[in-house]
Amino acid sequence: MSTRRGPSAGRGERVLLLVLGLLLVAAGVVALLAGAGVLGGDASRRAVLDPALRRFAAREGWFWPAVGVGCGLVALLALGWLARRPRGGRVRGFALVADELGVVQMPADALTDAVSADVAAVGGAADCRTRVRDRRDPALAIAVTVRRGADVPGVAAASVGPVLDRARVAVGRSDLRCEVDIGAPRRRGRVSRVR
Missing domain, CATH: 1.10.287 (Helix Hairpins)
Structure with a gap:
C-alpha cells in the first residue's frame, strides 16, 4: 500500500x-x-x-x-x-487517466524504454538514456550521446520532434514536456554535454 x-x-x-x-x-x-x-x-x-x-x-x-x-x-x-524523499526526482509511474472510475497508472519504465529505443534508432545517435520527471506533471528527460561527425541538430530535432510526438500519442498526453541533453563522445569514453 x-x-x-x-x-x-x-x-x-x-x-x-x-x-x-x-x-x-x-x-x-x-x-x-x-x-x-x-x-x-x-x-x-x-x-x-x-x-x-x-x-x-x-x-x-x-x-x-x-x-x-x-x-x-x-x-x-x-x-x-x-x-x-524521492530519490533524484525519478518517477516510477504516472497517471494516464484519472476519472470517476479510478486512476490508470503507467510504469515509467515502459515509456522510457520505448523512447530510448526510438531515439537510439535515429541516425547519428550512439546511446540514449531517458527518465520521467515529476509525477503530477510528467516530463521526459532524454540524454543522447551522438556519434562523431553526426548531425547534432538533426538528432536533436528528431528527438524532440517525431520521437516526442509518438510518446505523446502513446500516453495520451499532448502536453508531455521534454528536455533533451545532447552529448558528444570524447576520448576515454567521457561525454561532453551540450544543452
Missing part, C-alpha cells in the same frame, strides 16, 4: 526548510559578527555558554547525556525524512 502525498505536503516541507535555513543563517551571521567584535568588544570575549548554565551542567550529571540523546533523535528524524 503506497501513501500519496499531495502538492501541499511538498510545499509545507519546502517552507519549513526555508524558514529553518534562514534562522540558521541568521544565527551564523550573528555569531560571526559577535566573534569579529562588530557587536561590541564584550560580545567577542564572552563565553559561548552562560556561566550559570556551565555550573548547572557541571552539577547535574544527566545534562550532557540528555543533550546527546536529543541531538541523536534530531539526526534520526532527519535521516528518516531523507529516506522517504
